Amino acid sequence: MKLTLASTSKFKSDIMNTVKLNHFLIKSDFEEISKNFNNVYEYVKDLALGKALSVKDKVDTGIILGLDTVVYINGQILEKPKDLNEVRKFLNMCQGNTTSVITGIALINKDTNEIIKDYKETKVTLRKMNDRDIEYYIKNEPNKMYASGFVIETVISNFIESIEGSYYNILGIPVETIYKHLEDLNIHLDDLESI
Numbered sequence: 281m282k283l284t285l286a287s288t289s290k291f292k293s294d295i296m297n298t299v300k301l302n303h304f305l306i307k308s309d310f311e312e313i314s315k316n317f318n319n320v321y322e323y324v325k326d327l328a329l330g331k332a333l334s335v336k337d338k339v340d341t342g343i344i345l346g347l348d349t350v351v352y353i354n355g356q357i358l359e360k361p362k363d364l365n366e367v368r369k370f371l372n373m374c375q376g377n378t379t380s381v382i383t384g385i386a387l388i389n390k391d392t393n394e395i396i397k398d399y400k401e402t403k404v405t406l407r408k409m410n411d412r413d414i415e416y417y418i419k420n421e422p423n424k425m426y427a428s429g430f431v432i433e434t435v436i437s438n439f440i441e442s443i444e445g446s447y448y449n450i451l452g453i454p455v456e457t458i459y460k461h462l463e464d465l466n467i468h469l470d471d472l473e474s475i
Contacts (some may be wrong), residue, residue, distance in 0.1 A: 281471045283462075286310075286331040292347070295453045300389065302472040308346070310334035320352045324384025325397040332386045339390050345468065350451040353379040361427030367418055375409040375439065376387040381450045387461055396461050400454035402445030409439050 283301065285292065286308040296303050308331040332346030351358040353373055361367045380401050387396040409417075417435050432440070432450045450456045462468070 281467050282339075282361065282473045283467075284335065284339050284342060284344045286335045286346045287342060287384050288451075291451075292453050295451055295455070299448075299455045299459075300456065300469050300472075301455060302469075302474040303345070304473075304475060306335040308332075308334045309369050312348070318332060320357055320380075320382055321349065321384075321399050321401075323357065324348050324350055324382050324399055325386065326384070328384035329386035329388075329397055332388045335389065336388060341390050342473075343460065343462070343465070344388040344390060346388075347383055347452060349381065349383040349449075351381055353377060353380050353475040368414060371409065371414050371417065373415070375406050378403050380404075383449050383452060385454065385457055385461070387458075387465075389465060394465075396422070396464075398457060398461065400446055400449045400457045402443065402447070402449040404443055405441040405451060406436070406439045407441045413439070 283303040285296065285303050287293075288305050288307045293303070293305055293406075295413045310327075310330040310445075312327050312330070316429050327348035328346040330346070331348060332344045333345060343467055351370075351374070354377075356373075358370050358373070361370055382399055385398045385400065388394075419439070421431060421435050443450070445455050446456055459469070
């Protein structure tokens, strides 16, 4: 069975390879727009489905996987920051608070046209950071322009108070939930084609 990720993210691909979710990559050209901006769970599911649908005509068979991750705090969705000032603003919002990292998941079975939409939520609590630590992070984190302005597996890990839920979800690849849905479709790890 062929699994196609609607993304060309090397980072996401490497994670999927590590856990043996063999897959192919196709770039999504989906413009990330959703009408469900007031419901974060529907919002991420819409965006994930949009990404999967955007590559549907380029895939002959198998399962197409679309993913979209946001950080949600105090009723506000934090997307990728536009600039360093927004990174600083997002860090100040998140430090000393609990944020939700929510990933929308969409799977399209190209052979049956069945669509599965879901989401995974992980709560991350960061302890207080002083201005010196925030500036150090901004100067030393090469991937700070990701959703929320922080990347959990590098410098910011020094400030994690707790993680409740899937670690992989924070990285944008909730592998446990993805594989559960593949199993629901009677697809197992040894069924997945490798490149």
